Amino acid sequence: MAVLTGLSVAPATAQEESSPDVTLATASIDIDAGESSVVTAQYTFDVESTGNGESSLSAVEGTMWLFPDHRIGDVSATVNGNEVSPDVTRHDRYMDLAVPVESVSDGDRVTVALEYTVQGIANKLKAPIWVPSFETAGTDRNIDMTVMLPEGTQVHGASFPKVNAQSNGGSTLQFDLVHVPGFVSVTYGDGAGSFFTIDTIATIVGLTLIGGFLGLWLAYTRGLIGNRRETNVA
Known part of the structure; x- marks a missing residue:
């Protein structure tokens, strides 16, 4: 009876696990x-x-x-x-x-x-x-x-x-x-809640700061503050 040697059977490859x-x-x-x-x-x-x-x-x-x-x-x-x-x-x-x-x-x-x-x-x-x-x-x-x-x-x-x-x-x-x-x-x-909620206060503060910066910038560019006003020399 012939005997087969040197042969191996590879195991079935398991399907790789993946998440949904x-x-x-x-x-x-x-x-x-x-x-x-x-x-x-x-x-x-x-x-x-x-x-x-x-x-x-x-x-x-x-x-x-x-x-x-x-x-x-x-x-x-x-x-x-x-x-x-x-x-x-x-x-x-x-x-x-x-x-x-x-x-x-x-x-x-x-x-x-x-x-x-x-x-x-x-x-x-x-x-x-x-x-x-x-x-x-x-x-x-x-x-x-x-x-x-x-x-x-x-x-x-x-x-x-x-x-x-x-x-x-x-x-x-x-x-x-x-x-x-x-x-x-x-x-x-x-009834209606207070107007001064956290959201409205934050909005008011933000608008006030923006308005203040714009006012300062306009005043500066028009020479109302700082050294931008020119002096006329006779």
Whole structure:
């Protein structure tokens, strides 16, 4: 019987592991403010590649800040309209929240929706926002956020992020953003707030400085100050 020697069989080459390539395309965040605020958010992701191996796309992970006196509860999630159970891990100052996804292929568009409540303080909205690990392209204002204050109330003082537009007598606030903010903070109350907010004070100071510099420059160029005025010699 012939014996074959000197032959070896090369092992099958394992497919190289790669991470998912996913971009946050758009997000729409609505916040109904009150002592118990309700946050409803919808995120749309474009999946260029799901990756492979242990790093393949199985969940959309993200984080949320945790603030004293502002408790997050009643968290629910859907993926493409189907209810799923998010994986929540609370830490001291933040919590991890992962939304499971399945049957996703390269080139798919995935919509993740979240809803949760934030128990807070009267007239002080400070709502954490879920920030997914997959970011936007960072070029367009594709993050749309709307805050509905209680009827008859308006912003008092500064807000974060900066409000882009107001309607309904000042009780509806509109934000157009490039990235998802970690939270939204608004102090509000009955009637119009003080004119002298941080934003308006900064604007007034800036305009005053610009006006002062322009005035000095004009005075200098016209010979009213310095040594530019010529003396006529008889």
